Amino acid sequence: MGKLNPKRARRATTPLALLLATPALAQETAAPAASPAATEYPAAAAGDGATTNGYNLSRWAEDWRVLRNPAKRDDPIDRLKFIPLDSDGDVYLTLSGEARLRMNLTTNPNLRNTPHQRQDIRRLTAGADLHVGPHLRFYGEVAHGGISGRELGAPAATLRNALTLQQYFAEATVDVGCVALGARYGRQEFTDGPNLLVSQRDNNTIRYTLNGIRAWARTGRFRVDVFDLKPTAYGDLGIDDDVSDPARRFSGVTLGMVVPTHWFGGSKLYVDPFLWRRRNSVGTWGGRIGPGRRFYGGAHVWGDAGPVTIDWTLNHQWGNFIDQRIDAWHGFFAQTYRLGKTGAAPRIGFHADYASGGGGYGGRTLRNAYAPFGNNIYYSYQLSLTPSNLVAVAPTVAFTPIKKVRVSAEYQLTWRDDARDAVYRANGQPFAGTQNVADRKIGDVTRVQAVWAIASRLSFTGRYEHLAAGPSLTQAGYSSSDFIAGWLSFRF
Numbered sequence: 001m002g003k004l005n006p007k008r009a010r011r012a013t014t015p016l017a018l019l020l021a022t023p024a025l026a027q028e029t030a031a032p033a034a035s036p037a038a039t040e041y042p043a044a045a046a047g048d049g050a051t052t053n054g055y056n057l058s059r060w061a062e063d064w065r066v067l068r069n070p071a072k073r074d075d076p077i078d079r080l081k082f083i084p085l086d087s088d089g090d091v092y093l094t095l096s097g098e099a100r101l102r103m104n105l106t107t108n109p110n111l112r113n114t115p116h117q118r119q120d121i122r123r124l125t126a127g128a129d130l131h132v133g134p135h136l137r138f139y140g141e142v143a144h145g146g147i148s149g150r151e152l153g154a155p156a157a158t159l160r161n162a163l164t165l166q167q168y169f170a171e172a173t174v175d176v177g178c179v180a181l182g183a184r185y186g187r188q189e190f191t192d193g194p195n196l197l198v199s200q201r202d203n204n205t206i207r208y209t210l211n212g213i214r215a216w217a218r219t220g221r222f223r224v225d226v227f228d229l230k231p232t233a234y235g236d237l238g239i240d241d242d243v244s245d246p247a248r249r250f251s252g253v254t255l256g257m258v259v260p261t262h263w264f265g266g267s268k269l270y271v272d273p274f275l276w277r278r279r280n281s282v283g284t285w286g287g288r289i290g291p292g293r294r295f296y297g298g299a300h301v302w303g304d305a306g307p308v309t310i311d312w313t314l315n316h317q318w319g320n321f322i323d324q325r326i327d328a329w330h331g332f333f334a335q336t337y338r339l340g341k342t343g344a345a346p347r348i349g350f351h352a353d354y355a356s357g358g359g360g361y362g363g364r365t366l367r368n369a370y371a372p373f374g375n376n377i378y379y380s381y382q383l384s385l386t387p388s389n390l391v392a393v394a395p396t397v398a399f400t401p402i403k404k405v406r407v408s409a410e411y412q413l414t415w416r417d418d419a420r421d422a423v424y425r426a427n428g429q430p431f432a433g434t435q436n437v438a439d440r441k442i443g444d445v446t447r448v449q450a451v452w453a454i455a456s457r458l459s460f461t462g463r464y465e466h467l468a469a470g471p472s473l474t475q476a477g478y479s480s481s482d483f484i485a486g487w488l489s490f491r492f
Contacts, residue, residue, distance in 0.1 A: 045272075048192070092131050099123070103119065169188045347399070352392070353387065354417070371388075389424060422434045443473060444470070
């Protein structure tokens, strides 16, 4: 696997520009892993997101061995990316960190006609990645989240947390013939799947993590990943109250195949079938709480074919919730077209998404689709929409008006799949009373985002959104809302 020169790449842009990547403006971009194990399977498709300019949202997925050579280092911070601990550099330490200052302003929070909410949020993280030879590594990461402002209510532990061990794991790899084998055990981020189904949720101050094991086998064109994980239940005091959630469990298998490039004249496309299971002993639908078991069977097709970028997912969900049979579908289809040859060229496109609905308030079958822990801001920065009982269509555009500034915009039209069921928020809870409104139109969402790459490690991001509530919401007493946010992020 070829190595990236982070010194040269960082001069072009910063990793936060990845927030504008496909499939849509609100995507929390993940990043690919550079595993210590030797493998020919493309790192960008190995199920850890996409590393760009040396950086990754999952910091353990970065590979800074190029900085083994002192001549490649630009400044003292570069020395922190490769700290040799033995004479030949086979044992080394990579340090990472982030400081983010953010402000969110929301009018009519929770879509109620109430005073505006302001959140002043602080994120601090620090990570250490210890490599003991080419086949063993240990990673640890601590994080702090602080919040102040007005009309805060009771902030979640993912916004206010004195200190948490956000990630810690051990990873071992070995090559058996042409097959690279590996396993990772501990607390970790998991993004091996479509962003709308699994995401580390970078919008939060404390990221979404899980506890357990993930193992893989990879060749040059094929891979198989298996996992068995439980989400972290965060407390808000210190490291002692963050535990593995005993009520929820997520397990399954994801396959991967590299599509031959000659099929589309020089494409980089991947097909990732998956079969997952999510168990929850305290699931909630329609005010009822009880055990649920949901299976996911589908495929994720994504990548580039010339100027076209696609991100398509189709999955069927089945299982049971208390005494209801589950029969639900997700279909996510995002595509863009690049109007030029460079990466900074304008892009136009659209996304069209379907999440089945129905049965949330009774009946023999529950048809509400549900994402295990997907990107919770994809449809609404206010966290007012989620892929359950939802149909959305949005044209999108992204362009660079001036050097180092990338702007994206979209206009999203949204409806309910089943007007007899509710409109659901990002946390899966319904807007009470919407199940009694007959109209299917939820509303229209206008959103704009800009990322300014101030320096190699410093970026500023600004977001604006207007959610124009439609009859499904207004007839149940809910209002339109505006959201504006800005944050300054330094990472190394």
